[in-house]
Amino acid sequence: MTKLVQTTVDVGTEQLKPRWFFFQRRRPVDSIQEYWREKGRWWKQEPELHVYRVVSEGTLFELHYFPDTAQWVLHRMYD
Numbered sequence: 001m002t003k004l005v006q007t008t009v010d011v012g013t014e015q016l017k018p019r020w021f022f023f024q025r026r027r028p029v030d031s032i033q034e035y036w037r038e039k040g041r042w043w044k045q046e047p048e049l050h051v052y053r054v055v056s057e058g059t060l061f062e063l064h065y066f067p068d069t070a071q072w073v074l075h076r077m078y079d
Contacts, residue, residue, distance in 0.1 A: 003077045015035040018052055023074050027056040
């Protein structure tokens with residue numbers, strides 16, 4: 001089951017990779033399961049997006065990073 005969260009979060013990075021994020025409390029990133037980039041639809045002026053699927057304390061989370069605004073969003077949680 002997945003839960004759409006869609007909220008901005010603070011993320012600590014090391015070499016541009018997430019190492020922890022704050023959602024309800026500070027959560028360590030135990031591993032990065034997947035990473036990809038999406039260019040967005042340029043004709044709709046959508047920004048580039050970096051997607052990280054990370055494991056924290058046994059739960060899978062999907063973090064989105066928007067480099068043009070340096071904003072992190074917790075997009076989804078997987079149970």
